[in-house]
Amino acid sequence: MFRLTCVLTLAVLASGCETMSTKVDLEPVQPVRYAQAAPVLGAAPSGSLFQAANYRPAFEDPRARMPGDTLTVQITERLNASQTSSASIDRSGEISGGVSAFPFLKTPLLDKLNIGAQSDNSFSGDGKNQNNNNFSGSITTTVQEVLPNGHLVVVGEKQIGVNQNVDVLRFSGTVDPKQIRAGNTVASTQMANVRVESRGRGAQGEAMAIGWLARFFLSVIPF
Known part of the structure; x- marks a missing residue:
């Protein structure tokens, strides 16, 4: 009876450790502000068919220019970094001394008073660090702000959720x-202040994460 009670208790505790359903939405690190096109103030009617406020060149490309317009960004980011360092130190020294004559001491005893010391120190170390990151894709962004010099600040987000993975x-x-x-x-390579975030959540991310007990031992083990 005692064994059965223990088994049932362990089963209840194990069910409490079951993975909870994953929240599909991922909140941004910084709140994203979606820009809205500023209303165009209508000019006073002049009786002319031509209105400068609504003028658009007939042969102009439909490019983003105002807040709220969309712009497609081709992301092609590649970062390769490597660092190599080496050091070598070698040092040696030797010293010796003795007594050739001393009153009231015989020659055999003087031969035993010879003193010598020798030291050798050496050190060598090599280090290498290499990092390769490649990221490619496309995303449609929205013009958030037009700077005084005419440059456009764009922000975009793409979120794909399949079952419990996002x-x-x-x-x-x-x-x-x-x-x-x-x-x-x-192209993203022709833009400034680029920030790209690619994050995921779900069963795959949980499988790649280190368990809490393993993290505890990694933090306390000194070697």
Whole structure:
């Protein structure tokens, strides 16, 4: 009876450790502000068919220019970094001394008074660090702000959730309108202050995480 009670207790405790359902939405690290196009103040009617406030060139490319416009960013980020260092130290020394003559001491005793010391020190170390990151993709962003010099601050987010797994891609940066290509696209390598976030949550992320007990032992073991 005691064994059965223990088994039932362990079963109840194990059920409490069951993985909870994953929240699909991932909150951004910083709140994202979605820009809205500023209302255009209508000019006083002049009786002319031409209105400067609503003028758009007939042969102009549909490129982003105002808050609220969309812009497609082709993300192509590649970062390769390597560092190598080496050090070598070698030092040696030797000293010796003796007594050749001393009153009231015989020669055999003087031979035993010879003193000598020798030391050798050496050290060598090598270190190497290498980091390779490649990221490619595309995301459609929204113009959040137009700077005084005409540059556009764009922000975009893409979130895909399948069952209990979710992947989020967030992008922000500043672009010069001159770099916008035909089709209203721009390469991320031609933008400034680029920030790319790719995060995921779900069973795959939990499988790659270190358990709390393993993290505890890693923090207390001194070697």
